[in-house]
Amino acid sequence: MTAQTATPQALTGTHDHVAGASQSAMVEVSRKAKVSPLKQFTEIWRLGRAEGRLAVGEYYEFQLWRPDLTWAQKKEYVGDRGSFALNMRLAPPAVTHMRGFLGDKLAFTTYAAGLGLPTTRVQAAFSPSRGFGALKTLRSAAEVEGFLRTEARFPLFGKPIRGQQAKGSVRIEGVEGDEAILPRGRIALSRLAAEIAGNDEEGYVFQDAVAVAPEVKAMTGTDAVSTLRVVTVNRTGTPELLYSCWKLPSPTAVSDNFWQEGSLIAAVDAGGIVRKVRLGTGLATQWVERHPVTGAALVGQPLPQYRAAVDLALSLHASLPVNGVLGWDIALAEGGARLIECNENTGHMLYQLSHDRGALNPDFRAVFTEVEARNAAILAGRGKAYKSYLKDQARV
Numbered sequence: 451m452t453a454q455t456a457t458p459q460a461l462t463g464t465h466d467h468v469a470g471a472s473q474s475a476m477v478e479v480s481r482k483a484k485v486s487p488l489k490q491f492t493e494i495w496r497l498g499r500a501e502g503r504l505a506v507g508e509y510y511e512f513q514l515w516r517p518d519l520t521w522a523q524k525k526e527y528v529g530d531r532g533s534f535a536l537n538m539r540l541a542p543p544a545v546t547h548m549r550g551f552l553g554d555k556l557a558f559t560t561y562a563a564g565l566g567l568p569t570t571r572v573q574a575a576f577s578p579s580r581g582f583g584a585l586k587t588l589r590s591a592a593e594v595e596g597f598l599r600t601e602a603r604f605p606l607f608g609k610p611i612r613g614q615q616a617k618g619s620v621r622i623e624g625v626e627g628d629e630a631i632l633p634r635g636r637i638a639l640s641r642l643a644a645e646i647a648g649n650d651e652e653g654y655v656f657q658d659a660v661a662v663a664p665e666v667k668a669m670t671g672t673d674a675v676s677t678l679r680v681v682t683v684n685r686t687g688t689p690e691l692l693y694s695c696w697k698l699p700s701p702t703a704v705s706d707n708f709w710q711e712g713s714l715i716a717a718v719d720a721g722g723i724v725r726k727v728r729l730g731t732g733l734a735t736q737w738v739e740r741h742p743v744t745g746a747a748l749v750g751q752p753l754p755q756y757r758a759a760v761d762l763a764l765s766l767h768a769s770l771p772v773n774g775v776l777g778w779d780i781a782l783a784e785g786g787a788r789l790i791e792c793n794e795n796t797g798h799m800l801y802q803l804s805h806d807r808g809a810l811n812p813d814f815r816a817v818f819t820e821v822e823a824r825n826a827a828i829l830a831g832r833g834k835a836y837k838s839y840l841k842d843q844a845r846v
Contacts, residue, residue: 475510478733485515493524500525502532502810511731512802526808533798536809540683540774540821541794545828548770552794556582556611556655562789565769567762569789570657570781573602575611576646577653591647595639597656598625605659605673611652618649621659621674633674634702661784665754671744674699676706677779678718678756678787680763681796684774685820689767691760692775692817694718695804696753698727701743714741716748717804722756724748728803759787766792772828774821 476487493514497504508529509515528536543549551557562569574586574597581587586601588594598606602622609619620642623631630642646654660675670676676699681692700712707713717726727748729736739749759780766789767776777796781788798809 475732479510479515482733483515483517485517490515497524497527501535502526502528502808503535504529504532508799510733512799513732513735523808526810527802528798528809530797530799533809534795536798536818537775537795540818540825541776542774542825542829545825546773548773549794552770552773552776552792554611555609555613555791556653558792559655559657559789562766565766567765567789568786570607570660572655572657573606574656575653576656577611580653591640591643594646595643598622598630598639598643602656603658606656607659607675608646608654608656610649611655618654620646660781660788660790663754663782663784666782669741669744669746669748670698670701671741671746672699672701674701674706675781675783675790677781677790678753678759679793679796679800680760680778680780681798681801682763682767682776682778683817683821684767684771685817685824687771687824689764689771691720691764692814693801693805694756694760695800696724697779697800698741712743714738714748715800715804717806718753718756722753722760724751724753726804726806728806731803753782755782755787762787762789774825 476490479485479490480487490509494504494506494509497509497514498506502525504512504514504527508527512527514524514527541549551561556572556575559569559572572585574588575582576588576594578589586597588597602625604622604624606622607619608622610617613619621633622642623633625631625639626636628639629636630639659673662670662673662676666676667673677697678694679697680694682689683692684690696716696718697706698714698716699706700710700714702712712729715728716724719725727738729738729742740747759782762780763776763778766778767773770776773794775796777793779790779793781790801807801809
């Protein structure tokens with residue numbers, strides 16, 4: 451049998467929304483939205499230098515040319531750079547000292563499991579040199595191929611130990627002969643193993659594919675995992691919910707990242723009710739009330755497992771309370787909400803896309819101010835303790 455592939459490579463790529471804009475976007479907005487190129491250029495220049503540090507592509511992605519937005523509202527939006535800067539203020543490395551751990555999908559999953567919290571089940575990990583204790587460890591492409599051929603339990607989901615936007619991930623339904631069966635085709639097992647082994651120098655993890663909750667699958671029409679992005683903050687010592695949005699995978703995608711064609715993103719309120727659902731960005735944006743493929747009602751519906759997902763996120767954050775802000779991807783899974791991963795540098799762009807509002811809005815700013823004040827108090831307390839230590843040492 452000849453190996454066939456549905457895409458040039460088995461592992462997913464990523465989306466560069468910053469590079470996605472071009473001169474044609476300016477022309478299209480001018481023609482369809484009646485906003486002059488000069489006004490667009492001026493706003494792009496000013497927003498790129500404002501607190502949100504928006505890139506050209508982000509200006510178009512968030513539809514910031516819209517005349518119904520005031521200039522103050524446009525300045526509330528953050529881009530990738532602005533989101534990162536915001537997170538550095540809310541969870542400065544001088545306070546947390548744990549970004550590497552939080553962003554390590556294997557280490558943090560193991561930590562959560564050790565707390566008795568529901569998360570994904572790890573089967574094996576690949577790295578040429580890193581140690582994983584008693585976990586099944588693969589050191590070469592040949593060992594990856596051997597594991598997939600003889601030991602793996604399917605369906606299986608693989609992803610880099612570090613990474614964002616599902617880059618480098620793959621869902622494997624099974625193995626037949628010398629081929630791996632993927633959701634959209636087959637690929638030679640040796641080629642897949644080589645892609646995985648060459649994907650990320652920090653390692654790759656293989657987990658049981660999460661089974662989607664039946665009521666969620668009825669909405670999305672796919673076996674691909676659907677997660678709730680929950681963002682929590684800590685301004686008083688007790689973590690609390692800041693916002694959440696629901697990522698609905700396209701029926702043809704292997705993950706729920708919004709950049710994949712046909713995927714949706716929904717605003718979910720504090721009571722777990724779906725309030726808005728977005729398909730596409732920029733001039734291609736559509737706000738839908740029903741799923742475009744399944745026809746299932748979405749807007750106004752209570753999200754299954756919402757409360758359990760939020761409670762799980764809050765429980766995890768409470769175990770690491772020094773962090774001012776954290777993002778969580780919680781699977782709406784068969785049997786209950788389940789942690790997929792922690793985002794130590796959560797992208798606030800998802801909030802902006804789903805809620806159609808900037809992350810630097812007045813409501814959030816008030817919270818951010820208190821989080822930053824708490825960070826300052828923590829650093830001040832550590833400074834006093836260090837000075838006291840130096841005095842004690844001087845007396846010895």
